[in-house]
Amino acid sequence: MIKVGIIGLGAIGQRLIPLFLNHPEIKIVAICDTLNERLHEIANQLETVHTFTNHKEMLSDSELDLVYVTVPPKYHHTVVSDVIDKGINVLCEKPLANSIEEALSLYHQAKEKGILHAMNFPLNYNAGSKTFAALIKDGYVGKLRRIELKMHFPNWPRPWQQNEWIATKEQGGYVLEVGVHYIQQIQKIFGDMKVIHKNIQYPEDPKASEIGIIANLELSDKTPILINGLSQIAGIEEIKFTAYGTEGTLSLVNWADVEGAKIGDPIQKIETDDSLKDSLINNVVKALKGEEAIIIDFAKGYEAQVVLEALRG
Numbered sequence: 172m173i174k175v176g177i178i179g180l181g182a183i184g185q186r187l188i189p190l191f192l193n194h195p196e197i198k199i200v201a202i203c204d205t206l207n208e209r210l211h212e213i214a215n216q217l218e219t220v221h222t223f224t225n226h227k228e229m230l231s232d233s234e235l236d237l238v239y240v241t242v243p244p245k246y247h248h249t250v251v252s253d254v255i256d257k258g259i260n261v262l263c264e265k266p267l268a269n270s271i272e273e274a275l276s277l278y279h280q281a282k283e284k285g286i287l288h289a290m291n292f293p294l295n296y297n298a299g300s301k302t303f304a305a306l307i308k309d310g311y312v313g314k315l316r317r318i319e320l321k322m323h324f325p326n327w328p329r330p331w332q333q334n335e336w337i338a339t340k341e342q343g344g345y346v347l348e349v350g351v352h353y354i355q356q357i358q359k360i361f362g363d364m365k366v367i368h369k370n371i372q373y374p375e376d377p378k379a380s381e382i383g384i385i386a387n388l389e390l391s392d393k394t395p396i397l398i399n400g401l402s403q404i405a406g407i408e409e410i411k412f413t414a415y416g417t418e419g420t421l422s423l424v425n426w427a428d429v430e431g432a433k434i435g436d437p438i439q440k441i442e443t444d445d446s447l448k449d450s451l452i453n454n455v456v457k458a459l460k461g462e463e464a465i466i467i468d469f470a471k472g473y474e475a476q477v478v479l480e481a482l483r484g
Contacts, residue, residue, distance in 0.1 A: 173459060176201040176235045176259075178226045178250055180213050182332060183264060184241035187291070188213070190452045191239075197456065201233040226250055230257050236459065237262060237287075243334075244342040248273040255280045260287035262455060266351045266479055267472030269342050274476035278469040287458050288469040291451060292355050295467055299427035301447035303412070304360050311431065312416025318361065318396040320353050321411040322346075327380070327402035337380075340373070344380030345400060346482050353412050355467065355475040363391045363474075366481040374403075386482055398482070 173196055177184060180202060191197050203223040204210045214222050223229035230238070230253060238254045240247065241264040248268045254261045261281065267290060268274040281288035294300040306312075327345050328337045337343040357364055365388060372383035382403050388396035413422040420438065421431035429441040449465060457464035 173197045173236045173456060174200045174234055176203070176229055176233055176238045177241070178203045178229065178238060178254075179241035179243075179264075180204040180206075180209050181241065181334060184239070185213065187239060187241075187452070188216075190450065192217075194452050194456060197452070201229050201235065203229045227253060230254060230259070235259050237455065239291075240264060241291075243336045244347070245269045245336075248277060251277050252280060255284050255286060255288075258284055258286060260289075260459060262289045262291060263469075263472070264291050265355075265472070265475075266347060267469060267476050271473075271477055271480050274469075274473040278473045281469050287455070287466070289451075289455055289458065290467045290469065290472045292352060292467045293451060294352050294356050294426070295359070295465055296449040296451050296454070297427055298443040298445045298448040299429050300356065300423055301449070302429050302441070302443040303421060303423040304356075305444065305447065306421055306429070306431070306441075307360055307414060311419055312414050312421050313418025315361065315390075315394050315414060315416050317394065317415045318357060318390075319411075319413045319415070320350070320396070320398045320400075321409060321413075322349055322398075322400040323404060323406065323409045324402040325404060325406060325408060327382070329408070339378055340380050341378070344483070345402060346381060346384055346398075347479060349410060350398065350400070350482065351475055351479050354478045355471065356412070357390075357396065358471070358474055358478075361390055361394070364388050364396060364478060366478065369398075369482055371482075384482070388478070 175197055191199050201221045203226045205224055210222050214220050237260045239262045240250050242250050251263055322345055367387045369386035371381050374382050384400040386398040411422055411424050419433040429443055430438055431441055432438045454464040458466050
C-alpha cells in the first residue's frame, strides 16, 4: 500500500482526494493545513487519518511514500524542499515554484535525491486534450501556421476560487493559474518557445493580478503564438487553445471539448477518443512501482516556469 500525505487542502488539493481514495493501492494517512476548521472537515471524510497544522511535523511523524503539495505558489519551494530533504517522493501542484530560480532549485534537489518528482498537469491525461494532441500528431491541421490561446474570464478570481492569494500579482492571476497549463502543452506538443513581446494591463490596486494580456511568442521554427487574455469583462468564461494550419483548424475548448474543420468546411465539434483517457494517479502509482508511466517531472515544470516568468515579469 502506498502511503500518501497531503499538504494544503484548498479547492485544488481537495480535488485529487477522491482520486487517491478510489485507487486500490493508495491510502491517505496524513493531511496538513494551517486552517483547523478545514483540516477537521476533510479529516471527517477520511478514515483514520492523522492531522497536522505544521508540515514539518507531518513529515517527521508520519511514514510516507508520497507527498502531494498543493499550497500557494510562493510556499512551494520551502515545502517541497522539506519533502525532498526527507527523501520522500513528491507530487507538486503547478506552477513548480514562484520564480525561475526556485523552480531550478527544486529540480536539482529532486534529481540529486533520486526521488520521483511529478507535477499535476491534468491536460496530459484527459480525453479531450489527448485527442487534440493525437490529431495534431496525425497532421490534421497540416503545416502549422499559428497557435492561439484565448483566456477570457467575466471575473477573476472565479466564484469557486476565492482565497487570499489567487488575485494577487505576487503569486496569482490567470496567466499563472491557467496559462501555465497551456504553456506546458505547447512545449510538449509543438516544442520550445520564447516570449517576443507582451503587453499586460493591471488594475489600480498595485498588488492585484493582471486584468489583460496580449503576448506574442514563437516556436523555435518561428511559428507565431498569440496569447489573448482578459478578465472583468461581459460574457462567459472561455478558454480556447487553437492550432491553425495549411489544411485545417483545431481547438481545445474549455479544457475538454475538441472542435475543428478542414479548410473550406465550417467548424464543428469533434468527438473525443475516450480510449485515450488516462489518470495522473494511475501513472504516479506505475512510476512508484518502476513501471512505464506518463509523468511531467520537475524538469518540464522548470521549462514551463521559464516561459511563465517571461510573461509575468
